[in-house]
Each structure stands twice: as structure tokens, then as C-alpha cells.
Amino acid sequence: MYKWFAGKRILKGVVIYAIIIFLLSCLFNTVNEKTMRSQIEEQVRMEQTRLKNTQPEALQKFAQERRASLIRQYKLDRPMLERILFRTADILTFNFGKSTTIKSSDGERDVIKIVGECIPRSLILFTVAAAIEIFLGIFLGLKQAQKPGGKLDRTTSLMTMIVYGMPTWWLAMIIIMLFVYTVPLFPSGGVHSVPTPTGIMFVVDMLWHTVLPLFTLVILGFWGTAFVTRNIVLGTLQEDYIMAARARGIPENKVLYGHTLRTAAPPLITMALLGLLGSIGGAIVFEGIFSWPGLGNLYWVAVQTNDIPVLLADLAITTGLYQLGLILLDLIYGFLDPRIKVGGKA
């Protein structure tokens, strides 16, 4: 049954992703085609300069033919709907074309390479942060739920509300100002020092660069997880079987971590991962501030250099990752909640 559930969910995710990409292609069609046309012009001009010793008329004729063939090749002469569909198909097959200014670290201009080398850097930072966040958050939330209305519960709830509307990137700016320029303990940004050290120092150097971004992410993130954990666990703790377990004399810790946490796990994981997915948005600016060369930072660079192909590809990849996260979320939920596996209603 789980196989069916998983297959259906993945298929649905793919369909939704395709529809989203189609919608985005509609939205950005005009600007996309404008960049394509200017790229065609540039290519034609480049090829023209290569043809030396040619008559001006022949040169002009060549340019016209070349332009026409390129326009045909990029399907710019087709009707609007067809063009949009082709664009959608291009994006879905990761065929993003060439960037206008940004280059990858090997100096290539293939958009897929540029975006591709950013993905792991982003993933590393955010999965590590999420792991720490979820761990701390669940621990704190359980402690809160044990004594609702207690001192710990109240102060933590208050903190949750205080950081509720606080932009991560602003805290990042403050922390950089404090720990980089006022008290120079950490580097201001990037993943590695220049020149990059080798061997064991390579790892140490990277960790040293990771401390500040990680710290900022976690310190703002785990309050929310704790708050959600508290509310979910509080609901579970009121169930009769918990009371029964306590009546049987089972140690409190076992009740908490064994009985309660197991039941509360599915919604907990959902909320925690949903929070992580939500932070993808904030990550864009966050990475820019720490010049952490991930997907988020790429938005900054693309916006500043007005590189439309990279911008759109970045958007497509981010949306894809987001979609992937949502699918994963449902799969984990289905795995943890046996009712879904047997086909019952959750």
C-alpha cells in the first residue's frame, strides 16, 4: 500500500511542478524572449566578425539567414502558446540555455552548471541548520509541554513571539557587524578563505566559515519548532493512554520520549520540515548577506547583473527543491502514520 501511496504522491508532485513551471513561463515569457533575441543578435554578430574578407552584401545576407535559422531553432516564430509550451518543456528538461554575464567557477556560461554548483552549498548549510534546529526545538518543546504555564514555558513562548517577525537577514547583519568588524572572530562571508588551505585545514576552515551563518539560522529557527512541538505534545499529553501509562508507574522520561513523542511524531516532522521549507525563502537574502555562494546568493548576483536566464533557472530549481521537500514531507508522514499505509483516512 505504501508503494501506491508513494507513487501517487510523487506523480502528483511532478504534475504540480509542471503546472507551476508553465504558469511561470507564461508570466515571464516576454522578458525571456527578449533576452533570447538579444542573445541571437550577439551570436550572429560574433559569427559575422569571424567571416573576414567577405563582401558587405554577402555578409548582410549571411546575417539574415543565420538570424532566421536561429529564430527557427529557438522556435521564436511559432504562435505564443506553442512558444510557452516549448519554454516549459525546456525548463522541465533542465535545458536553461546560456547566461548573459554570470560565469561558473570554471568560466562556463551554461546556466545549468552555474546553478548546479550552487545547490550542494545551499543544501549543506540548510540541512545542518535544520537538523540542529529540530533537535533543539523538540527538546525544548517537550520540556515546555511538561509544565505548561510554567516559567520555562512562558519565557520560551514569549521569545517565540518576539522573534516571530524578526527578519533573519537583519539579525545576520547585526551579527556580522558584531563578530566580524567590532570583535573580529569570524570571517565575514564565503565558504573558504583565499587561498584555500588543503588537508585537514580545509575542513577546519570551512567549519570556521560556517559558524556564523549556522548560528544565526539556528538561533532564530528553533523557537518556532519548540512552540509547535509544545502545542502538539500538549495535545497528546492529555490523551487517556498517557494518564494510564503514568498510572502504571512508567518513568516520566519514558512516557515523554517513548509514548508521547511516537504519537506526536508525524505532525511534528511535518511542521518542522514545513518550517525548513519556509526558510528557503529567507535563505535567499540570508545567503546574500553572508556571501555564502548558494542558490540564494545567486539571486543577488543575478538581480544585480540583470542576468535573466540565470534568474529564471534559479527560480525553477528553487521551486523544484521546494516541491521535492513537500513530496518528501508527505512520504515521511505516510511512513510514520500507519493509517496512511493501510489506506485509511488520516
Place this chain on the structure above:
Amino acid sequence: MKIKDVSRALKEFWMEFRKSTSGLIGLAILAISLLIVIFEPVILPWHDTNDKWRSIDYWIDNPSLAKPAWTNLFAKEKSPSTKHITSPKIESVDADGGMKIVRYVFPYDYEFDKAPLDLIFRASITGSVPITISVERPDGTSIELASHYEEGLTGQGIRMAMSNEAKDSTFDFLKGYETEEAAGSLNSDSVPAPSVIFGTAAAGMSSKFTALKGKYQLVATAMLLDPASSKIENPTFIVSGSVSGVLGTDDMKRDIFSGLLAGLKWALIIGIVTSAISVLVGVIYGITSAYYGGIVDTIMQFIYQIVSSMPLLPVLIVIGAIFKPSIWFVIMVMVVFFWTGPVMTVRSMAFQIKEETYIEAARALGANNRRIIWRHMLPILIPYSFANMALSVPSAIVYESTVSLLGLGDATIVTWGQILHDAMAGGAVLNGVWWWIIPPGLLIAILGMSFAFLGFAMDKILNPKLQTR
């Protein structure tokens, strides 16, 4: 629902709400912000901030990157704060040939340890009026600083900045006191004019500034060649200090406090408009979906899933980068994404309400679908969404400031995010210009916090499930 019912419900709500301290704090902050927005024209230190935020001329008299004025309290050496001196004493003397000489004397108490950055004279002039600026110092000396003459003016403003125009005259003054050896190695650019004007005149004054404290008289002497047709209006001296205003200035010499005040109403508008519209849309959507059920529900749920699985911020940024939208367009895009928030909760609640007997009774009485949704289901479910409304305000504000931070904000208004963008671009983080970075973000956080307080307090009352047994 009748008005009486509403007022009773509100009263009951208030009785509950009063118990939550944090809710009351949130309400108080919100009320204060609303008051500030209403009285903004009165309290804004720079009255034209809203229109002239990006005008270089408007801010030109301010010092650049000046600390807030109150930092003087903690500083060992006091810095003069920016001061506009108006209302001079006017002494007018008739001279030969029908001319009239008018002296505008501006008293200025100088009790600081550091020199001002500049001394600026401004006035609007009609006719042909030669003006000479001089200063009478507490030690009895006086310096003739600069003079200005322009023919046939028709009410234009003139501006004389002493840091530039009094360079030579102050250098001459300095040479009279400084040792020959020191003076020989200097030129008129080496010592800033304000340091000479407000410094103790003695040998060594070129290398070390010692303040000459006391009462100064800044004098503008105007010669009205034709008293009938010429006049001087609004003569003003501006002492441009190294500290300025409540929250200092940025690198474009703008008063940050004024910018923050002007940004407050936009933060409120963005937050409240976005959340109000989107929550309303979401509630109606959820009810409709649940009420009709069947194929309608399936289709509406699919649309909901598509929208809710798009990441908002990346889309918003790309839209911002490509279309350069106005603030209303940004709000619209946010609504398009935000409405998904309450849909699921409302839908599940509406499924229950729909089965209630009074809905059945209404239908039996011949009420059509629209009437049932609008008159019977919506009034019950709307209150539940208030908490949701308050809780989505902070994210709307943060999203807008994030887009602005990347420099994609609406260039016709001032928002907190834009101030932070300027701070990032101006290297405020690198140079530790804390008064430029901390206040805007803190305000975003405080406003977000007050809405979170409100929202969680309402949530507790409206969703009794969360209350502890």
C-alpha cells in the same frame, strides 16, 4: 447578525483578551503606531521626507553619517549637534545714496569639544543684494568669512557653505596666530574652516583643535542697493554638527529618524492590507470548497495545492527584478500567495458547520447557496480568522522589506527595507554604522512582535483547543 449581538460578542472577547498581558502589549504598540501615523505631519522632523527622500538638495545641509545626537551623553568629548538658527536680531542702518545696510545677527552658544563639520548660510533673495558673512568670537576677534553677490535675483535661495567659501579668509586668520614655520607648510585646504572659526586662536592651532567655548555671533550683513525692490527672506544659519537628529544620518545625509517615521505607515499598510484581503479570500475559498463539495472541492483543492507549493519569496524577487513593480503590485502578488494560509482549517470547520441543522433549516426555507454561505457560514468562521490575520501581518512586512533589501522596492516611497538596502549598499555593516542598521530592523521586529502578541492572544481565545486543561 445584529449590532447588539456583535457588541456583546466583542464585549465577551474583550473580557477574555484583557487577561493576556502580551496581547495588551501588542494592542498598545499597535495603537501607538496608529497614533504616530495619524500625527505624522506634526512629528516628522523633516516635513517633506515623504516626497523628497531621494532628493539630494533637500538633505544637503545635514552632515553625512552623523551619529545620533544623544550619543553625546556617553561621549567624553561633546560634539555639536546640527542646529538651524533662525530669527536673528535685525539692525538696519540707512546709508548714503538711498542704500540700506541690514545686519542679521544670529547668536550661537558653542559649548562643545569638537568642531562642527560646516557652517552654512541660507536665504531667499529678491533684487541685487551683496551679502557678507562674518563671525564675532567670544575672545573678541572677528573674522570676515565670505561674501556673495548675484544680480537680479527673484526670490531664489542662496546657500553659502563656509567649509568651502571661507577657506581663504580663515587661513589668513590662522596665519596671524600660527608660527611661521607651521604656516609655511600649510595651505588653505589643510585646516577645515569650521575648526578655525570655532577654535582657540594660538600657535599650534593648525595641528590640534582646542574648542573656544562661549557665545558667538554669526553676522550676515546685507547691502540693499535699492531698498524698495529688494528683500531678504528666511535668513538661516545652519551649524552642521557631527551628531544629528534622533537617530543620526546616513551617507546621503538623510535624517534616519524621519525616514523611519515615514516608513511606518507603509509597513502598516503593507501588513494589514495584505493580510486582511488574503485571509478574507482564503476564508471564502475554504467555505465555498467545503460547502459545494464533490468535484468543485476537488478542483479547488488542486488549485490550492498548486499555489501553496510555490515558494513566495523567489517568485516575488524575480517579479520584482523583471517588472519593477509598484508597492500595490507587490501587495497584490503577496495576496495571491497569502490566501492559502487559512484555507485548510476553514474548510474542515465548514465541513462540520454545513451539516448543522440550522443550515438544513435555512435550505428548507428556500435560502439559496450564496445566502447560506454569506449569511450563515461566513459570520461564524470570520472571527476564527482574525488570529490568522494578525499572524500573517509580520510575514507580509518581512517579505516586502526583503524585496526592498535587494533594491527592488518601489522607488516612490520610503520603507524600512529600503533604508536597510541603502545601509547594505553604503557599507554600514563594514563600517559599524549601527544607527543605520539596528533601528529599521528593530522596528520591523517590534511591529511583527506586536502582531504576534495580538495573534497568539486571539488564537488562545478563539481556538479553545490550545488552552491548557
